[in-house]
Each structure stands twice: as structure tokens, then as C-alpha cells.
Amino acid sequence: MSEGIGASVKRKEDRKFLTGKGRYTDDINRPGQVHAHFLRSDVAHANIKSINTKAASAAAGVVAVYTGEDIDVGGPICGWVVPNRDGSATHEPPHPLLAKGKVRFVGDAVAVVIAESLQQAKSASELVEVEYEELPAVVDLETASAGAEIHEGMAENRYFDWELGDEEATDKALKSASRVVKLTVRNNRLVPNPMEPRAALAEYDDLNDSYTLYTTSQSPHLTRLVLAAFMFQIPESKIRVVAPDVGGGFGAKIYVYVEEAVCTWASKKIKRPIKWTADRTQAFLTDAHGRDHINNVQLALDSNNKIIGLRVDTLANLGGYLSAFAVAVPTYLHGTLLSGLYDIPAIYTNVKGYATTTTPVDAYRGAGRPEATYLLERVIDQAAREVGMDQAEFRRLNFIPKDAFPYQTAVALQYDTGDYEPALDKAMEMIDYKNFESRRSEASKRGKYRGIGVSSYIEACGIAPSAVAGALGGRVGGWESASVRVDPTGTITVTTGAHSHGQGHATTFAQIVTEKLGVPNSSVELVHGDSDRSPFGMGTYGSRSLAVGGVAISKALDKVIEKSKKIAAHLMEASADDVEFKEGKFTVSGTDKETAFGEVALAAYVPHNYPLETLEPGLEETAFYDPMNFTYPAGTHIAEVEVDPTTGVVEIVDWAACDDFGNLINPMIVEGQVHGGIAQGIGQALLENAHYDENGQLLTASYMDYCMPRADDLPSFKVECTNTPCTHNDLGVKGCGEAGAIASPPALINAIINALSPLGVSDMSMPATPETVWRAIQNAQARAAE
């Protein structure tokens, strides 16, 4: 069917968005609503000596002013912890909703002013007097352990010190290696920058003693759970969380932040709806940042250039407070991916997570996996260079062979399936790898250095198998729910706990229904984003919506079909075992009897002729699905660049991506996801960097200084797929949301190093800005002249 699985159906939701008719949190207004403005710390680290809110409280239009001392509920919690090497637990310092006694980053919320208008709230906030006793800022990750104490009693500013793998075996491999390739890389800090900043509109219902929170969330149910059970300690049923249209998230909208919680808390105090919407600079200062690792990497090779061991020592900057999944990102989403798609017998990693007086750091598109892929693909590239092998062939030599699946890595994961060479071959063909050298010499005649860079990646998606997550420190499950309601007329309403904020769920999920029930896409309505309207769900992140949420829909549809067959059997006076269902029709094998799906639906609700003694009326089923394993999308991206040595400008001249996402439901949407991911990866590699000065001031807090990728920074991408279907879910799907952001940074940096290697350049930091590249060229030329 042309609207079923595998069809590039145009996105159902785009008409609304493209015509400006989306309904976002800030578009919603409630009668009697007032506005909140947060007064934020403009120092990175200080004791609060006093806060005087008297003048602000008396200012025009002000309804209430609160500080940390007024708040009587708990703050954000940590959703994942790991054991330290010495057996002790992750340090989880409290994170108050409004600063209490101390501020720990520029942007830390100190007070909230609630007024009739936003302008009145802003004006009154200027009257709040805060006296700070400044403390030394802790900004540099490498010296954070020696910095001023940020959290009381937390030694060396360290949240955790975790390890994975076999240290003894790895060190033995390093000792016996015929070559050890060493590399230190820094994964630059990024600001997520979804197009829509965070917002909240909280309303308290005095009659029912309950709250409704409209907010920009990737996971409304989790927001409800955290607010009710951990912060407010009230029955979960007393909070409804609605995440209406949400303009992008990239990870930053998974967590419950202080602003949303303060608005909810205060709505009961003042008994009026409270709205807050971040402006862009608040988003820069307070949305959880991404990445910010330093990795020391050692790769052991034997005399045949086979990898025999890998050791990675990582420092992770987690900022002033521990965000919800901050611990998981550099540990289980990073350490477990260090085998990449290579057969590495011994791996050991140690990760130390530090507090600094900067914005908290958490998951950002890819979350841990881009960092793992970056260090691995950089060191692999360097290894190939050092041993004088072609970068693609070195990878091929070390790939996990096709017949080795399921493959148990040295870092806990078991890859169910994969076949890595076809994607490498395809990408090489797409970019015409074999004729690269002639393009390089042609470019050099024009005074340009041309380079080609390969990145072969794997990721663990479909987060997460609950048993695995639980064993590794996760405090939540990783399943997803769906319910399918067949209306009497045969139209379908699907509710899901997954949340679409750009992914196109309304289209993709409808295609699954079309494929299974044979109804047209237009008969399928998707409901999501409202904790009162869908069964409990876990939300959207970690490329999980289809691989977990989509599979839950598929399972609910199977239940619908199973029941429908019984109804159809009754209608056709046959045995249910003989009823077949195909393309919307029930038939009885060996007869010409048939009945349409719509007839069955009607019979379920108008049960005049119905097996009421054995079957309930109605046709509505719910399924919960918890995956048995992660899914493992993998592939190869190849970038080709030209560097202008006079300015250091890098032009991306070609890009080939070949990914194995398993089965595709909507190839067009998949391609869009790959494009977006690559764009963000190029942003990281060339343009983006959160820059703090030594006092902890964020100097890149607007688009004047923080460089987002624009369309004219990007080439046309060539995107293709291979397919080894996932073996353990019904749809054979793997997830595609993060792949582009994971694969692309090392491809690009490797291409730049490849371009400049004739000059003797062997390292390049991110972002590779024009000046960074120009300096590398200058230094190489100076070395050559010596």
C-alpha cells in the first residue's frame, strides 16, 4: 500500500507548522493569568549574604516575589546514578528550586517576581537587592578538582568516579602492543538551541486541589512523575502535564527545570495561572548544555594492525548542579559504546564527572555516543596514518565480521545484528573515494588543500531495556505504551507516550496503522503530549520513539487484529483460527467469505450480532513494550573538504552518508532526520562553542557570538541506507534521530586533518574555526621551515 510502511508519505503535520498555526505553550493563555520573571545570578559562584525583596514586592503590578527561603518543596532530582570505583555512590547534592545561600552558575535562579504583566515583573526584578560574597569561579575542567568547593562536603568537586571494562587485560594489551596510538581530544561544549525556548503555563484548580502545567517537554509523563512524586510529594493524579506543539528539544527538554516547577508551585500560592517563557539568552544560560569532555585515548595495535586494546580516561564537565541524566551520558551512554563497530578484545574506561560553576550539562542529540564516536574515529584515523594504511581499509580490517553476530563487546553491550562493510563500500562509492587523489591534486593547483575523512559509527538506540537500565543505575523504566482505539466507523485514534517535537510521529505512526489495518493514513489520528489523555509513557529521546513507542503501537494493533478476527469469525460463522486478515479484509480460508474491517468495527460497538457471552464489545487495546535489547544503528559517513590556507576557511564540498537503520517506515522522514543530525554535527565540528571566561561568564549567550549552522554552511548531502533489520522488535527498526550528529563531527575533522596532512598537521580541535585551522597551518609551516 502506498501509505504503509516504506512509503515516503508527506508529513501530515507540516501544513499546520508551515502556515504558522502550530499551538505552542506560549500561544496558550488562561483567564487571570500573570507573568513570572526570574532574577538570575550574574556571578558564577557566590554566597548569598542577603536578598531584599521589599521594594520589588511593592512595585506596580507585582503579585508576589519569592526567594529560595520561601520554597517548601524539593528541587530537580537525579534520574541515574553510578557506583564509584571505590564502591561509594554518586554524590547527589541538592538542587533547590531557587538558590538557597549560594549561587553556582551565571543564570542560577535567585528569585521569581510574578506580576500582572511581563514588563512589570521585569521592572520589579530590577528592584530586588542581592548581596553576594563572591567565591572563585571553577571553569576549567582539567583543574576543577583543585578549585573552590562548589557543593558542601563534595571532595574535589567530583560527582562520581566510574569505571567499566577490564583494566588488567587492557593494560596488558597496551604493554604487549607493537604500537600504541595516543590521542587527547576535547569534545566542545554546545548549547542545544531548540527553535522554541522553554516555557511554562501553570494553573491551580482550587476545587480539586490539582494542577495543570502546559510546558515544553519531550516527556510530559516524566515531568508529572518528577513534579508529583519527588518535588511536591502529592498524588500523581493531582497533576496534569500537557506538552502541546513543541518546537524542537534535542535533549534539552527532557528534564524538569526549576522554572517550570516554580511556576507550578507558585500557582497554588497565588491561585492564578502563571506564565513564563524564556528569551534566547535565558535559554543559553539555563537549558542544559551538551558534551564537554576531555578524553585521553590509548589504542593498542598488534603487528598486523589489528586492534588489541583500548583505554579511555575521560573527564566530564557536568556544571553547577547534577541534571537528571547527566550521570548516564558520560558513563553508560558513552563507555558502553567504546567498542564502536570494531572487534576489540580488551577495553577499559574511567570517567570522572566534575562540578564546575557553569550551566549544568546533560543529554544533547546523541548524548555520550557522539563523544565516544568522536574519540574512537579520531584515534582510528590517527592509527591508520601512523601505520601508513588507507583510512577505509584500516577500518575494514578491524570491523566486527558479519558472521560474528550476536557480538558481545568488551564493554557490556551485545550487538544483535549488523553488517558494516556494505555501508562503508556504499559510502565510498557515493563519494567516488577511489578517484579522490586526482581531486586533491586538481584542488592544489587552485591553491586549496583537499581532504577526505571517514567516520564509521555505531549507536545504542531504543532507550532502553529496563532490566539493563536498572542494572546500570537507571531509576526509571525504558518501556513505552500505546493504545489504539477503533471508532465505530472504523477510524483510528492512537495514543502514545512518545512525544513529537519535530520528528513527524503523526505521519510515521499512522503508516504503521495503515500497514497493519489497511485503513488510509487520513483515518488515523495521533494523540500525544497530554498525561491525562494517554497511558503512562516515557517520552521521546535517545532515538526511541519508533524503536520502542512504534513497536508498542504495533503490539496494540496486533491485539486489535486478534480481537477483530474473533468478531469477524462470528460474523462469517467460521472458526477464528481459519480467519485471515489482509489489506483491510477478513477472509475465511478455503471459502469466498469476506468482511471488511469497518464492518467488524461497527459490530464491536453495535453488537446486535455479536458473541457477547465470550467477547467484550468495543475495540480498543493498550500495549506496553519493553525492549529486550538496545537497537544498534550503524554506518559510515565520508566528508570531503577544501581548506583555503590563506584564511583557514573550510568548505565542505561533498558528503556521503550510508546508514543502517534497519527497516524504514518513512524514508523521507528518515532522510530529513539524517540531514538535521549532520547539520548539528557540522555545527559542533566547525562553528559552535560555549565559551566561558575565567570568571564563569558565558560570553556566547546570543547569536551574535554563538554560531549556529546555517543552510549556506552545508553542502547537499548524499544519503543512502543499508538494511539489517533489528532482530528483537516486531518492526525490525532501529532509530535514526541521532545518527547524523554522532557520525559527522569525526568525519569532518578527519577530512580537515587529511587535507592538511601534507603540511604535517596531525591534530585539529573542535570547533575548527577559520582561525584555528589557519593557526595549525601557520604552525606546521613554521615547523617545516625550522
Added chain:
Amino acid sequence: MYSTKIVKAENSSAAVQAIGSSKEGKILAGGMTLIPTLKQRLANPDCLIDISGCGLEGVEDKGSSVRIGAMTKHAAVAESSLVAKAIPALADLAGGIGDRQVRNRGTLGGSVANNDPAACYPSAVMALDGTVHTNKRDISADDFFKGMFETALEEDEVIEAVSFKKPEKACYMKFPNPASRYAMVGVFVAKFSDGVRVAVTGAGEEGVFRHSDLESALSSNFSEEAVSGVEVSSDGLMSDIHASADYRANLIGEMTKRAVSS
């Protein structure tokens, strides 16, 4: 933003009068810098004087020069066939400022009066031996720009137009700041019968400036080789998180070469 009063002036003398009677009035031209500043509450003028109705728009051919009204939008300069014919480099410059939205609001006079150290227009005024016409007087480019965000304009003075001399040949080369797309270095080279003028924007700590070494080298030999022979010093150049003074010095040389050879 803080609340303020907007006065719509009918001509420039009314605008000057309105400024005089305000405590801390500000002229509102295109508002591309002023409005964002007000939204951030980083200024609190008691009065904004909107000069969009003062009849200061338009492009005129004055024989040896082109006169452009202060309120002429960047897009209008970029699309003007008169400018394209007389000084194509000026049309190019205007077409490369900001984005489409900015070009349809931002004005020549606003840019010149603000004298942002990374703005494009001041380099054109400087290199094309321009004259700034105010309600009071004519000010030559060399006397007009007084350092970062500072000009010779007095409190009771409004720019009405700017004249640009027609060169034999001219070119503006901008190396944009990747984030803001303002000039990280912008070099405007203009060749006249009596010599070459080279103005640099985006790089100097004191804003736009003429590069005398490059001017004299190019005046005697208008070629890339002549530029290569000049050692561009980093003294007095800006250093920020985007580019060091050294790198800016390199870009001045490179952008000049490209302007000369284009």
C-alpha cells in the same frame, strides 16, 4: 523594554528640535541596533524620534559622486541600478549586510551614525572619500569617524545624506564573523585617478580606519604583489573570542588582495 515615547518628525529640523526638547532622546532610523538594545533594557531613552517621514530616502547621481539619502534602506542601495552602474562595489556591500529582513529595515544613515566597529558602510564612506551631509554642515569621511561608536555628530545634528565619490574601480571584500555575519574584517579598496584609498572595518579597536601602508603600496602599483609586499601590523587591531589581532591582520592582507584582483 522600558516604556518610552515615540515622536514622528516631518523633517530633519523637527527631529533636531525634538531631540533638544527631550532629556535623552534618540533618533530612530532603521532600528536594527537600537531596538534590540532597548528590548534588552540596555538603554532607557525618554523619547524616540522616528525620522522615517523626513523625506531622506533616495539615490541621486551628482556627476562625480552619488548621493544617497540617510534613510535609504540597504536593500534599495543593493537593488539600485544607478548605484550598480556608478559604484557597483557599494551595491555589493549593501547587498551583503545582515539578512534580507535587516536589509529591508536597516538604513545607511543609521549604520554610519552608529559607527559600529564591525559595520560595513563606514568602510565605504571612508574609502570612497565620502561626505556626510547633516542638517548643519558637510563633514568629510576622514573627519567624521572618531573611534568605536563615535562620530563628529553633535547633539543637534542629523545625517540627511551621504555622498560617495565615483571611483575608477572599487571592491569591498568582507570576511564575516561566522556567528553574527558582521565584518570580522572588511576591506574596501577604491582606485581614483589620484590614488588608492583602502578602508578597513571590523578589525580596528577604534573602528573603521584607512590603511596608509596599503594605500601607498597600491597607489604606486595596483596589484596583489604590491599587497604582499606590505607587512600588515596587528597593532591596534581587535582581539576577541572570534579572532585574534594576528589573524585579523592576516585577513586584512588577504581581503585586500582579493579586492584588488577581483
Added chain:
Amino acid sequence: MEIKESYDLPLPIETVWQALNDEGFLKNSIPGCEKLERISPNELSAEVKLKIGPMSTRFKGKVNLSDLNPPNGYTISGSGTGGIAGAASGSAKVSLSKMEDGEGTILSYQVKAEVKGKIAQLGSRLIHSTAKKLAKKFFSNFVQELAK
């Protein structure tokens, strides 16, 4: 960031030193200074209006004189908050020495500056140039005042 400059002054070192400790001289020298009052021998309260391009903010704060080594120099530091704009602070280590001819004085300074809050977040590209410019203005105003 650090900024260094020096001036040759045709005045005896004692005169220059006195001026450096005179609030009248200082008030006329600090760019945009609207108020400067001595609250203790080495501490003054200040109000400064700073205009950078379209931005215009009033900073309220203190000026401190420290490391006094008459007549060879001191450190003058100021810090102030500009409300919503954030805060700024700066210090200049000022050294005076006799010129070789014995008549004049060499005034040299080394400036450090820091900004916080919105001005750091939105105006980073201008911080260094502005600090340099303000330091220059302060000392050139000071030299001009002395010449009067």
C-alpha cells in the same frame, strides 16, 4: 585581559601624585563620572554613566585606592553594578617615575577589567576594546586636567 600604556608628563612627580589622590581630579578624569565622594581616606563612592554605542547604563559602586606608595604609585580600582546590564570592575596599577631630565614624570599604567551579566553575555566582542578605550580616556582626561 591586560592593557598597558604610558604617558610623559612635563610636571614634577609630587604634583602628579597629588592629583592622583584628589577626588576633583579623579571625578573629571573618570569617563562619564557623575558623582564621586570620599567616604574614607582610601575609599570613594561613585556613579558613572557609561555609553557604548546605543547602550547607556548608570553604574553605582566604589572606587578604592590601594598599594599606596607615595609618590611612586598606587592601584586604583573601581567596581559597580549597572542593574540589569550587569556589573563591571576594573583596576589600574599606576606607576610614576621621574624622567631622566629630572623635570618631568612618566606615568604608566596596567589595567585589568572584568564584566559580568548581560554586558558579558551580549557584548563580548566589545569588552576588550571598550576597556582599553575607557582606560585611555581616563588617563588622557587626567593629563589634560593636569595641563590646565
